[in-house]
Amino acid sequence: MLTKQFDPLKKKQLQILDENGNIVAKDLEPNLSKDQLLKMYKTMVLGRVADTKAVQFQRQGRMLTFVINKGQEAAQVGSAAAIEEQDWVVPAFREFSTLLYRGAPLYNLYLYWYGNEWGSHFPEGVKILPVNITIGAQFNHATGVALASKFQKKNEVVLTFIGDGGTSEGEFHEGINFASVFDAPVVFIIQNNHYAISVPRQKQTKSITLAQKAIAYGIPGIQVDGNDVLAMYVATKEAVDRARRGEGPTLIEAYTYRLGAHTTSDDPTLYREDKEVDEWIKKDPLIRFKKYLIEKGYWSEEEDQKLYEEYNDYVNDVFKQVEATGFYQLEDVFKYQYAEMPQHLVEQYEAYKHYLEEVK
Amino acid sequence: MALMTILQAINHTLDQQMEKDSTVVVYGEDVGVEGGVFRATAGLQKKYGVERCFDAPVSEAGIVGTAVGMAINGLKPVVEIQFSGFMFPAYNQIAAHVARMRVRSRGKYHLPLVIRMPYGGGIRALEHHSESQETLFAHIPGLKVVIPSTPYDAKGLLTAAIKDPDPVIFMEPKRIYRAFKQEVPEEEYIVPIGKAKVVKEGTDITVVAWGAMVREVQKAMQELEQEGISVELIDLRTIKPIDKDTILESVQKTGRFLVVHEAVTSFGPGAELVSLVTQGAFLSLEAPPTRLGAFDVTVPLDKGEHHYLIDSKRIAYEVRKLIKY
Numbered sequence: 001m002l003t004k005q006f007d008p009l010k011k012k013q014l015q016i017l018d019e020n021g022n023i024v025a026k027d028l029e030p031n032l033s034k035d036q037l038l039k040m041y042k043t044m045v046l047g048r049v050a051d052t053k054a055v056q057f058q059r060q061g062r063m064l065t066f067v068i069n070k071g072q073e074a075a076q077v078g079s080a081a082a083i084e085e086q087d088w089v090v091p092a093f094r095e096f097s098t099l100l101y102r103g104a105p106l107y108n109l110y111l112y113w114y115g116n117e118w119g120s121h122f123p124e125g126v127k128i129l130p131v132n133i134t135i136g137a138q139f140n141h142a143t144g145v146a147l148a149s150k151f152q153k154k155n156e157v158v159l160t161f162i163g164d165g166g167t168s169e170g171e172f173h174e175g176i177n178f179a180s181v182f183d184a185p186v187v188f189i190i191q192n193n194h195y196a197i198s199v200p201r202q203k204q205t206k207s208i209t210l211a212q213k214a215i216a217y218g219i220p221g222i223q224v225d226g227n228d229v230l231a232m233y234v235a236t237k238e239a240v241d242r243a244r245r246g247e248g249p250t251l252i253e254a255y256t257y258r259l260g261a262h263t264t265s266d267d268p269t270l271y272r273e274d275k276e277v278d279e280w281i282k283k284d285p286l287i288r289f290k291k292y293l294i295e296k297g298y299w300s301e302e303e304d305q306k307l308y309e310e311y312n313d314y315v316n317d318v319f320k321q322v323e324a325t326g327f328y329q330l331e332d333v334f335k336y337q338y339a340e341m342p343q344h345l346v347e348q349y350e351a352y353k354h355y356l357e358e359v360k
Numbered sequence: 361m362a363l364m365t366i367l368q369a370i371n372h373t374l375d376q377q378m379e380k381d382s383t384v385v386v387y388g389e390d391v392g393v394e395g396g397v398f399r400a401t402a403g404l405q406k407k408y409g410v411e412r413c414f415d416a417p418v419s420e421a422g423i424v425g426t427a428v429g430m431a432i433n434g435l436k437p438v439v440e441i442q443f444s445g446f447m448f449p450a451y452n453q454i455a456a457h458v459a460r461m462r463v464r465s466r467g468k469y470h471l472p473l474v475i476r477m478p479y480g481g482g483i484r485a486l487e488h489h490s491e492s493q494e495t496l497f498a499h500i501p502g503l504k505v506v507i508p509s510t511p512y513d514a515k516g517l518l519t520a521a522i523k524d525p526d527p528v529i530f531m532e533p534k535r536i537y538r539a540f541k542q543e544v545p546e547e548e549y550i551v552p553i554g555k556a557k558v559v560k561e562g563t564d565i566t567v568v569a570w571g572a573m574v575r576e577v578q579k580a581m582q583e584l585e586q587e588g589i590s591v592e593l594i595d596l597r598t599i600k601p602i603d604k605d606t607i608l609e610s611v612q613k614t615g616r617f618l619v620v621h622e623a624v625t626s627f628g629p630g631a632e633l634v635s636l637v638t639q640g641a642f643l644s645l646e647a648p649p650t651r652l653g654a655f656d657v658t659v660p661l662d663k664g665e666h667h668y669l670i671d672s673k674r675i676a677y678e679v680r681k682l683i684k685y
């Protein structure tokens with residue numbers, strides 16, 4: 001078991017593909033098909049392009065506050081690739097590439113950050129909960145989804161996410177504890193991107209690793225190089241298989257870095273040095289994965305360049321569609337509060353329509 | 361005297377109180393090194409050190425719960441909840457402990473603490489960044505709830521809150537954090553908690569508002585004045601305890617009453633005020649005392665928020681209806 005081999009209390013970290021694109025643990029290299037590897041890589045590139053463009057759109061005043069995921073694509077896609085069709089994703093708010101990989105249309109994701117609730121209305125068959133902004137709450141939701149799966153023998157596993165800062169919230173602990181008590185089929189992923197807005201990871205907890213928090217709940221925990229997509233895949237796969245066998249939850253710490261600002265409203269120069277960022281740019285998950293794919297003969301620089309160009313156009317097109325939606329109708333403000341609109345809402349709605357007619 | 365925004369007045373007041381009173385401690389998420397996501401605490405850690413101004417872990421229950429302990433043991437915590445939408449993990453502490461320590465211990469312990477938080481809509485924000493939850497605090501016995509609408513009052517009320525022997529929820533209208541500047545005296549002064557302010561005297565109708573809505577009412581008044589409607593505007597400033605006398609005196613004079621708030625309508629602060637006016641000024645009323653609050657819905661995200669926000673036009677419309685009643 002990897003979680004034994006890479007004991008978080010001994011500060012062990014699972015890495016398979018190092019930052020130069022070399023395989024450093026041959027025996028652990030996953031046997032993934034060319035198709036799957038390319039799907040993973042392409043999703044990471046799309047995540048990167050869409051993320052970069054969203055920041056540009058925001059700067060142009062066309063997009064609202066956007067949560068930036070640059071640098072965390074391997075943690076997000078490596079984990080997502082390890083679950084099956086029938087499984088669930090319960091996100092926090094920074095899992096852009098996970099959601100893409102799991103079939104959330106870019107149109108939806110953009111629409112959400114564009115300030116439209118319809119962005120969270122994913123197409124049929126996409127088993128993703130809406131983005132959760134209130135840190136920690138999603139851990140209990142994930143546990144609940146997993147328990148429902150277990151009780152109804154649905155064979156579904158749940159993948160859920162939180163940030164390093166989120167490990168300080170009560171619900172982080174409550175969710176894991178609850179899941180462990182009932183052996184819920186859930187995999188908890190901490191994306192340790194080293195900052196909670198301005199607060200560095202070491203000011204968040206005295207624990208040397210975040211993975212070691214698993215031990216107190218009696219479940220396995222492992223720290224993984226979160227910029228190594230293969231390691232993320234392998235660690236998550238082991239956890240997912242365990243969960244599916246009915247052996248309960250696992251906690252995975254993806255050791256990564258937020259290369260961009262916290263959101264488009266944040267100014268990271270207030271709290272971190274460019275030098276530190278530069279060090280992590282060298283560990284960019286896309287660079288090493290591309291090298292690996294080229295080395296395997298699955299990919300080339302030419303194809304890579306073409307892919308970026310293609311995605312650039314694609315992202316522009318999608319954003320244009322999103323922009324074309326503009327503001328939504330008044331009815332939407334009232335219609336989804338309950339299955340049926342109660343009298344007081346009907347009255348408020350009618351009175352407001354009457355007002356609009358009168359002032360116009 | 362210096363010209364300040366509401367945000368600057370808050371920063372200046374925290375600085376002044378920390379300087380004058382070494383028991384004042386300031387903390388919350390991103391409050392220390394960065395000086396808060398809105399910069400309300402900028403510079404304080406540098407000036408007073410990490411034991412008086414610091415970054416808390418992402419833990420609202422922890423922030424408020426530790427403030428209870430600190431307040432019992434000799435400090436005056438002034439804690440920040442980053443956005444009022446994130447106070448819910450702390451709500452257990454607030455409702456079950458902050459509000460009750462004095463009564464529970466029959467006065468042996470009391471909590472001189474302040475919980476600051478930006479609130480309110482109109483800033484095109486993500487979910488949970490636009491709500492107005494004053495009722496959720498005002499409904500709890502044992503809490504005081506304060507909302508300034510000007511830089512001058514922000515300083516005076518925050519100073520009063522810090523000096524208050526009981527816990528104060530200090531809600532800051534973030535939409536107007538930087539909207540305008542006002543002369544703020546350098547020296548310490550107090551705007552008493554529990555005292556509303558007659559912003560402008562008028563004869564036809566009393567309008568009560570607070571926070572960002574005060575300015576919307578003022579805009580409406582420009583329109584209404586041209587139509588010959590004279591509004592008496594009261595800035596409530598303290599949601600709890602309500603300044604009953606100022607309101608009743610005004611309504612007894614004008615005979616009409618409208619309360620305008622950003623919070624959702626049902627079971628909201630407007631209901632409390634309308635009840636107070638109905639009982640206290642019944643014989644003076646020439647129209648039903650009325651509330652104008654937000655629809656009873658979850659605050660829409662940006663692409664629907666314009667439907668939801670109350671603006672000066674709606675206020676003017678409601679006032680006209682009551683005048684014509």
Ligand SMILES: Cc1ncc(C[n+]2csc(CCOP(=O)(O)OP(=O)(O)O)c2C)c(N)n1
Pocket residue numbers: 094133134135136162163164165166167191193195196197258262389418420442446449
């Ligand atoms: C309950 C709650 N408190 C505070 C916030 C405000 N907030 C948004 S992101 C953030 C920091 C989160 O850091 P981390 O968990 O490390 O995740 P990251 O943003 O780095 O992905 C904070 C404090 C929130 N969204 N929810």
